[in-house]
Amino acid sequence: MTAEELKSLVQSTEYYNRYDKANHWDNVAVLAGRPMQSAEFNEIQNIAEEKIQAIGNALYEHGTLIKGCGISWNATTKTATLEVGQIFLDGLVYDVEAKSLVIADPDNIQIGIWKIASVLTEYNDNSLVDPAKGTPQYKMPGAYRVVVKTQWGTNTATFNNAEFLPIYAIHDEKYIVRVTLAYPAYMDVIARYDRHAHGSYIVEGLEATVVRSVNDIQTFKISEGLAHIDGYETKLIQETSLTVRARPDLAEIKDEPYSFVPDSSGKMKISVEHTPLEIVSRVRVTKERTVNLTHGSAGGIDSLPNDSVFQILEVKQGALIFVQDTDFTINNDGLDWSLSGEEPTPGTIYSVTYYYRANVDPDSYDKDSVTVSGLFDNSLVEVTYSYRMPRKDIIVMYRDSKVDYVRGVSASENPVAPDTPENAIAVAEITQTWNGLPTITSRGRRLN
Numbered sequence: 001m002t003a004e005e006l007k008s009l010v011q012s013t014e015y016y017n018r019y020d021k022a023n024h025w026d027n028v029a030v031l032a033g034r035p036m037q038s039a040e041f042n043e044i045q046n047i048a049e050e051k052i053q054a055i056g057n058a059l060y061e062h063g064t065l066i067k068g069c070g071i072s073w074n075a076t077t078k079t080a081t082l083e084v085g086q087i088f089l090d091g092l093v094y095d096v097e098a099k100s101l102v103i104a105d106p107d108n109i110q111i112g113i114w115k116i117a118s119v120l121t122e123y124n125d126n127s128l129v130d131p132a133k134g135t136p137q138y139k140m141p142g143a144y145r146v147v148v149k150t151q152w153g154t155n156t157a158t159f160n161n162a163e164f165l166p167i168y169a170i171h172d173e174k175y176i177v178r179v180t181l182a183y184p185a186y187m188d189v190i191a192r193y194d195r196h197a198h199g200s201y202i203v204e205g206l207e208a209t210v211v212r213s214v215n216d217i218q219t220f221k222i223s224e225g226l227a228h229i230d231g232y233e234t235k236l237i238q239e240t241s242l243t244v245r246a247r248p249d250l251a252e253i254k255d256e257p258y259s260f261v262p263d264s265s266g267k268m269k270i271s272v273e274h275t276p277l278e279i280v281s282r283v284r285v286t287k288e289r290t291v292n293l294t295h296g297s298a299g300g301i302d303s304l305p306n307d308s309v310f311q312i313l314e315v316k317q318g319a320l321i322f323v324q325d326t327d328f329t330i331n332n333d334g335l336d337w338s339l340s341g342e343e344p345t346p347g348t349i350y351s352v353t354y355y356y357r358a359n360v361d362p363d364s365y366d367k368d369s370v371t372v373s374g375l376f377d378n379s380l381v382e383v384t385y386s387y388r389m390p391r392k393d394i395i396v397m398y399r400d401s402k403v404d405y406v407r408g409v410s411a412s413e414n415p416v417a418p419d420t421p422e423n424a425i426a427v428a429e430i431t432q433t434w435n436g437l438p439t440i441t442s443r444g445r446r447l448n
Contacts, residue, residue, distance in 0.1 A: 019046035053091025063182035099152040106170035120145040175240035191231025202444040208428035248388040249410035255382040267373040276367035286379040295344040303334040308357035317350035388434040392417040
């Protein structure tokens with residue numbers, strides 16, 4: 001602590017300390033015959049602590065976990081179990097005791113180290129009076145003790161004269177991420193060599209498996225493990241589950257043509273070219289129909305009751321058969337009698353048999369096929385539908401141990417997995433074909 005911090009903590013008019021780093025004091029030179037000042041004892045401690053902190057800061061970064069300090073999370077009981085260990089804070093190494101924390105709302109909580117300072121006096125610890133019997137100062141009060149204690153806690157706790165350093169957070173109430181990433185200073189040199197020599201790689205574990213896929217909600221599990229990401233050791237402390245909404249991308253196929261060949265029940269099950277089929281937006285078919293028309297005015301047009309008429313099969317009145325392009329033509333889904341050939345007498349009835357195109361609802365469809373019926377043999381059926389395009393995604397782990405799902409770009413053929421984000425390693429490649437469970441392939445490079 002600085003002299004000013006100590007003065008604020010001790011809160012005694014009898015405490016003196018003139019130490020200031022800006023003065024560059026390196027030692028206290030005690031001269032014979034001169035009494036020692038209480039301020040000089042305090043300043044000696046500050047000078048020594050400053051030198052120790054300078055060495056520590058050259059080796060470690062503030063917040064470095066020196067030893068232990070691991071964590072495990074029980075999502076069922078909402079309990080974080082924190083290990084005993086040592087942590088580097090403000091240039092010095094502090095011991096931390098193990099502790100369990102019950103956290104009701106983990107998504108809004110940070111778990112870390114509280115550094116708590118207090119002052120111990122003879123009033124709350126009578127062992128601080130002078131124990132030297134037979135001396136004038138026996139049982140007399142002496143110096144106070146400055147106590148600095150570190151302990152596990154959450155950012156919602158409150159303490160006097162305390163500082164909080166977040167270490168962990170619980171993401172999605174399921175898995176643990178590192179909030180503060182601190183490493184020994186020399187690790188930068190080692191990491192740079194490791195990164196240039198090997199890149200990022202998996203040391204052990206980090207195997208991904210798919211647990212379930214229901215209504216495009218997919219759950220994966222990633223085993224605990226260890227990786228080097230950009231040269232820095234990153235650990236997934238415990239098995240982690242990851243639930244994502246897969247969100248398939250759709251592509252539309254317009255008017256895919258088929259010839260109607262019915263089975264014995266008069267139906268045809270059409271196996272479409274692209275699967276899995278998501279939705280059928282239109283089935284356009286060829287139908288045959290015979291209708292009776294009343295001829296209007298001579299040389300006029302008699303409209304047919306259907307749109308998209310494309311072929312006239314027969315026009316007759318009694319035994320008389322009329323010939324297309326001699327007696328009549330097709331004009332806007334009607335029969336045009338303006339030619340110089342034969343035509344029915346106005347006001348009389350004649351029959352017309354023709355083909356026309358119509359949109360119909362399919363009898364049924366599933367992820368692979370569309371079923372239609374009620375058509376004549378070898379007639380044209382055109383199906384417009386949307387299907388789920390295949391895609392490759394990846395599961396990645398970041399340097400803070402956060403696990404995430406990165407979606408790729410869908411493609412009709414040969415989809416390509418996305419690039420791995422910065423400060424992360426891909427641990428698995430997910431191939432989404434949308435037929436049952438996705439296929440998982442180990443992605444991260446592993447060093448034997």
